[in-house]
Amino acid sequence: MRNLLIYLGFLSLQVISGHFIPHIPMADDEAMPWYIVKEDTSVCQTTGCVEAAEALKVSIDSAADPCNDFYAYACGGWQKRNPIPKTESQWNQFNIVDRKLDLQLKDIFEDDLHLEQEPEPVALVKQFFQACMDIERREQYGVRPLSEILSTLGGWPIATTEGQWSEDKFDLLKTLGFVTRRLGLTPLATVFVYTDRKNSSRSVVTVDQGSLVLPRAMLAQPSMYKKQLTAYAEWMVGTAKLLGARVDEDEMMEEAKKIVHFESRLAELTAPSEDRRDAYRMYNSLSVRQLQKWTDTIQTHGKKSILQWDRLLSLVFQDTEANISSGERMLVREMEYLLKLEALLQNTSRRTLANYILWRVVKSVGRDTSAPMRHLSFSFDKVFSGIVEDQPLWIECVTRSTSALPFAAGYQFVRKFFDSEAKITALEMVHHIRQSFIDRVDTLEWMDDETKLAAREKAEAMAEFIGFPDWFSNATALKHYYEGAIVGKDHFENVMALTSVQVKRVFDKLREATDRNDWLTGPAVVNAYYNPLTNAITFPAGILQAPFFGKDTLEALNYGSIGVIIGHEITHGFDDMGRQNDKDGNLVQWWTPETEYAYLEKALCIVEQYDHFRVPELDVLLATKATINGVTTQGENIADNGGMEQAFQAYQQFVKENGPEQKLPGLDYTPEQIFFLGFASVWCESSSPESLLHEVLSNPHAPHRHRVNGPLANSHHFAKTWQCKTGSPMNPVNKCQVW
Structure with missing residues (x-):
C-alpha cells in the first residue's frame, strides 16, 4: 500500500482513515513536521470489492431484523429495486446473468465477419440464429411446414374439416x-x-x-x-x-x-x-x-x-x-x-x-412457425405464468440456437467472454470444499466407520468438470462432434433436423461404453449439476461470473455464493437419491443398516421441517394455508443445508491458512457476516403468484426465501455470527442437519 503524507495543522485532534493522530506542541520558530501514516489496510479497495459493496448496500433492507427473517434483511432492498419485467414471471440473480449471457451470445451470433476463420459448427450456429430471426421468410412459409408434418401423421382431427379425418389413416x-x-x-x-x-x-x-x-x-x-x-x-x-x-x-x-x-x-x-x-x-x-x-x-x-x-x-x-x-x-x-x-x-x-399426440407436436414447434402462433402461445402464458409481454424474438432465437448447437455456441462464448483463470480458481475451490465435506463426515456421530469409509471414497472419486470440456481446445473435435449436422435458411426445418441429430446421438449410445467425461450441457448456461450415474459435478462457464464468482473480491463472498453451490452439488451425491449410488455411479447398498436408519431419521427431520414452511402468497389461490412439499424438495433441501455448512467450514479453513480478510468498503460487517450476506443475495428474487404456484406444484427446489432461511435457521455458525438469540425465528431450538 502507498504511504500517505499527512500534514498536521492547527486541529488538536484529526481523524484520518479511521486513526486518531494527536496534536504535538511545537515552538513558534520550529518547522512544522510531516508525519508518515499508513493507509488503512483493513478495507478492501479493489474494483471487485467496491462493486460487491455497492451491490450489497442496495440489496440490504436495514429495517428488517436479520434474526427474524434474514432473506428479508439481505434481499428486501434488492426486491424493491428489481420489479418483475413484463416478459417474466419471476426475476432473480440467475435471470439477470442469463440475460447478460443472452446478450453475449447475440453478439457472437450476429458477428459474421470471421466466418471463414471459425470452425464449421460455429458458422452453423450463426446460420441457425439468422434463420430464426428471418421474420420475412418465416411468415412467408407460415404454418405450412407444420401442417405438412401433421398430414403425414394422418392429420390433426381438431384442425380437419368434418368428415375428412379417418381413423384408418392414424x-x-x-x-x-x-x-x-x-x-x-x-x-x-x-x-x-x-x-x-x-x-x-x-x-x-x-x-x-x-x-x-x-x-x-x-x-x-x-x-x-x-x-x-x-x-x-x-x-x-x-x-x-x-x-x-x-x-x-x-x-x-x-x-x-x-x-x-x-x-x-x-x-x-x-x-x-x-x-x-x-x-x-x-x-x-x-x-x-x-x-x-x-x-x-x-x-x-x-x-x-x-x-x-x-x-x-x-x-x-x-x-x-x-x-x-x-x-x-x-x-x-x-x-x-x-x-x-x-x-x-x-x-x-x-x-x-x-x-392429443398431434397437439403435443403443435405445442412443441408451433412457436417456430408464424407470429400468430407465437401470439397464441403467449396468450396462454399470460394466464399460466403471469407474464404481461412476450419475449423479444431475439431472446427466443438465442435460446433456440444454443439449445440446438450447445457446444458450438459455447465454444465461441468461452473464447470471447470466459476468463480462463476462473476455471483454475473454481477447481481449487471444489477441492477445498470437497475436503470440507470429507472432514465433516469424519466427525459425524450417527455414521459408523464402515459407512464413513465408503462415503469418503465416494467423495474422493467424484469427478469435477469446470467451465468447458477439455476437448474445446481442439477445433477438429468440435467439428467431429457435429458431424452430419446441417443448417439451412428455413428455421422450421433447422429445428426438426437438429432435434433429430440430438435424439440420435442419445440413442447411438446404446451399444457404446459410458463416456465418463461426457458433458450433459454446453458451457454457455447458468447452471450447475450432479450426475449420480457418473458421480460427477459440473459447473459450466456461464455460472462462473458475478454475482456467483469474482476473482478480485473477498473470498468470503466467493465461498458464500459459488462455494455454497459447489457444496450443494457435492451433497447431491449423498442426498436421499444420490446416496443410493456408489462411487462408480452404480445402484449399490453401501450403507450399514444402523447408519441407514440414522440417516433416514435425519432426512425425515428435514422433510417435516420444510413441510411446515409457509407460502402465504398462495393461500387465496389454493384456498388453504399453502406450504412447501417437504418430500418432493427433500433432495434439494438436504443439498442446500449441507452445501452451506461445507462452504462456511471451507472458508474458515481458508482464513486459518491465509489470515483474516479485509472488510468491504462502506460496510461495517465482518467477513463472516459477508459470507452469509453473499449466500443470501444470490437467491434474491421477485416472484409472481403464478411463478410461486409452479414452484410449489412441481419444482424440486423450495422457493428462494426458504432456500435462504431454511439452511440458515439450521446453522449454529449463522446464529453465532449474527448473534441471534436462541428461540428467535433464525435460531430455533430444534434444528435439522444431515451433512
Missing part, C-alpha cells in the same frame, strides 16, 4: 415412433437410452411413464385450476383455427376439452414425484418379450394389446444401427403405469389419441 405406434425420434417427445410413454443404474459402464433401453404439458397436480385437480385448463383448451382451439380448421368453434372447444380430459387421465396414472425417489423400485429388468407379456395381462377381449413393444421400439430406433430384438434387455421404471396406460388406451377413441 397409426398410433408409427406416430409415437416419429415424435420420439424426430422431436424427442414422450406423450404416452418414454422410450430412450439411459445409463444402466446397476452397471454404469453401459447404457440400456429404458421405458418410463410419459411426460405431461401441465404440472401433474394441476391436471389431477381440474376443479381447482379451471382458469388454467380453460386457457389451455383455448390455446388448442386457436392453433387449430390457424392450421385451417373449418369447424364450428363450439365444437372445437368440446373436442379440446376432451384432449385436456385425456391428459388429466394420464396425470392420474403417473406416479407422483414423491413416489419416484426409490431407485430400487424403479429398477425393473425385463426383456422386450417379458414386457409384452406383462402388458398383455390387461383384458383385451380377444384383441391384441395396443402397445406392441417390438414394433414401437423398431420405429423409435429406426434411424440408428441398433437392432432391438424381442430378447433385448430393458429397464422399466413404472410397471403399474404401463398396465394402466394400456387399459386407458383401450377405452379411449382413436380420434382423441390422435388429437
